[in-house]
Amino acid sequence: MSVPSSVVDLPRTWYAKRSRLITAVLGTIILVGLCVLAVMLPEQGGWGFGSRMGVAFTGVIGLGAMLMLGRPKVVAAVGGVTVVNLLRTTHLEWAQIVRVYLRQGDPWVYIDMSNGDTLPVMGIQTSNGKADAISAARELRGLAEKYGAAPDAR
Known part of the structure; x- marks a missing residue:
């Protein structure tokens, strides 16, 4: 791959x-x-x-x-992703991430998880520049594909 x-x-x-x-x-x-x-x-x-x-x-x-x-952020490390939103911090292993996406009109990136939940990722916002948000979403998606489960296993 x-x-x-x-x-x-x-x-x-x-x-x-x-x-x-x-x-x-x-x-x-x-x-x-x-x-x-x-x-x-x-x-x-x-x-x-x-x-x-x-x-x-x-x-x-x-x-x-x-x-x-102003607290929201996303930290990607070899062990997974930590999503810090307004009140809640969530740590995900790479294998838990099924999809990372930013649809037109969305205020921030979303992660679909293997348990069926969707997690908003408020640290990557379109309000701070649409091009930057798209680039960050692509980077996070690329990391999820690299470190997560094989695409055919999803």
Whole structure:
């Protein structure tokens, strides 16, 4: 079997660079803005220390939420693929991957697994450039074909 030209060296990590940058910047703006607001609030009207800390803590929560939105990534290694989505991390052995695809209109890549489930791969997103997403999907597909089960066994 010939190895596709899109196969890359391992380990390889893909992540949504633009989304990660935007969410980090927005989270920082939220945190700084709410901390400045907490300092500037007048003491009259019930804005004591506890209330100010509550406003600042809301900024911390906002930063955490934004960083979580920028969390998705995909790490391919010889032992398999680790897919990190917003709340869940899934490790797949290469043999568990039946198909890697990105259809027109899909926001990110999907993996069909041998157990019949489909796993979204949010670390490879079309919002960060369609050509980059297509290239990354081809690379991941090539690795799945190289390290996974033989095509006739699927």
